[in-house]
Amino acid sequence: MNYDIQIIGAGPAGSSLASRLRSLGLTVLLIDKKKTIGKQACSGLFSKRITKYFDISPDMIENTIKGARFHTQNTIFEIKKEKTEALAIDRPKFDQFVLKKATDSGAHTLLNSHLVSYTHTKDSIKTHIMTPKGPQEITSKLIIGADGAASTLRKTLNLKGNLNYVNGILSYYPAKNTSELVELYYSPDTAPGFFAWIIPRGTRTEYGLATDTRHNHLEYFKKFLTKFNLKLTKFHAHPICYGNQQTVSSRALLIGDAAAQVKPFSGGGIIYSMICADIAAKAINSAFDKNNFTKQFLKKHYEDKWKQKLMPKIELGLGIRNTLNALNNRELDTFFETLKEHKSQIESSGDMDFL
Numbered sequence: 001m002n003y004d005i006q007i008i009g010a011g012p013a014g015s016s017l018a019s020r021l022r023s024l025g026l027t028v029l030l031i032d033k034k035k036t037i038g039k040q041a042c043s044g045l046f047s048k049r050i051t052k053y054f055d056i057s058p059d060m061i062e063n064t065i066k067g068a069r070f071h072t073q074n075t076i077f078e079i080k081k082e083k084t085e086a087l088a089i090d091r092p093k094f095d096q097f098v099l100k101k102a103t104d105s106g107a108h109t110l111l112n113s114h115l116v117s118y119t120h121t122k123d124s125i126k127t128h129i130m131t132p133k134g135p136q137e138i139t140s141k142l143i144i145g146a147d148g149a150a151s152t153l154r155k156t157l158n159l160k161g162n163l164n165y166v167n168g169i170l171s172y173y174p175a176k177n178t179s180e181l182v183e184l185y186y187s188p189d190t191a192p193g194f195f196a197w198i199i200p201r202g203t204r205t206e207y208g209l210a211t212d213t214r215h216n217h218l219e220y221f222k223k224f225l226t227k228f229n230l231k232l233t234k235f236h237a238h239p240i241c242y243g244n245q246q247t248v249s250s251r252a253l254l255i256g257d258a259a260a261q262v263k264p265f266s267g268g269g270i271i272y273s274m275i276c277a278d279i280a281a282k283a284i285n286s287a288f289d290k291n292n293f294t295k296q297f298l299k300k301h302y303e304d305k306w307k308q309k310l311m312p313k314i315e316l317g318l319g320i321r322n323t324l325n326a327l328n329n330r331e332l333d334t335f336f337e338t339l340k341e342h343k344s345q346i347e348s349s350g351d352m353d354f355l
């Protein structure tokens, strides 16, 4: 089968890029190893900026959020905006919605299918994809790795990066919770290397945490739940990676978590992947116009552009993340006590996407 572009991964990054490329008249194949899209461990907490990219229907919104309460061992610091800052979105519904937009736009899909091998020829990319009907060979001008934090394509292309990994885990409990604040817990005893959270989701409540990979996230999660007299039942877990990643190669580019387009402070990646999908679509359009798929061209038109826009924010987030990770309980108390002095400034001008 021949396509202009094959995209490995039909998550939000891959599917939203597919729609944009279809609107430019390019032929697109979306390949995903999952049989059903949307079973992703994710809190689905997106800033209101998401409504710039999609018509979010009310049935996708579980709750609206105005701020956060930060808990350390001896301090509670609350920030609350006047208006809604974020939406607690039903992530499975969101992923299916973004995929449907891609297929409605004419993108073809191969689900329950995964990348087996990859060959770069002089003027194309050939992949072997294992599908439920057997192996298939796909030829395209360009391949996109939208295959998440543990990207296979990133490894296959041997792209360099300086990445940090944490393991996230979450569970839902049927307790009604319509609070407008998320609760965030910072302590090396609760979630070493990241943080724990409670998200009010209207008819249910989400508990979750992430830890660095030196610690067992499942054990910390069980301990966290006991504080609320809860036992671990069904859970969802997934890695998060953040840092600085090379994202282009000849006839190939990475997007979304595969490209570490992730906020190091919170682990959120959806808004950054939407910003980068816009930049990628423009770059790919130019590559087809000029018939230039070299690494240099893709770097200039995609990687340099997205890094120019987001890397200063990612670096700021990395600095804050590394600082928080190095603090003990007493120092965390002091850090958040100090933030209290800047409460009104954070409430008036803070932006959860650019921290």
Ligand SMILES: Cc1cc2nc3c(=O)[nH]c(=O)nc-3n(C[C@H](O)[C@H](O)[C@H](O)COP(=O)(O)OP(=O)(O)OC[C@H]3O[C@@H](n4cnc5c(N)ncnc54)[C@H](O)[C@@H]3O)c2cc1C
Pocket: 008, 009, 010, 011, 012, 013, 014, 031, 032, 033, 034, 037, 040, 041, 042, 043, 044, 045, 046, 113, 114, 115, 146, 147, 148, 149, 151, 152, 168, 169, 170, 208, 237, 238, 239, 240, 255, 256, 257, 258, 262, 267, 268, 269, 270, 271, 273
């Ligand atoms: C616990 C947790 C909570 C989170 N909460 C939030 C949040 O509240 N807000 C937020 O913005 N972000 C959050 N994130 C991050 C967010 O989930 C990611 O940034 C987002 O999923 C990235 O989208 P993506 O399309 O790049 O990757 P993914 O959503 O991971 O999609 C990648 C797709 O590629 C497929 N794939 C992988 N390998 C292959 C292969 N070899 N062949 C074929 N298909 C393949 C997978 O099946 C998957 O469908 C959270 C993450 C975790 C772990």
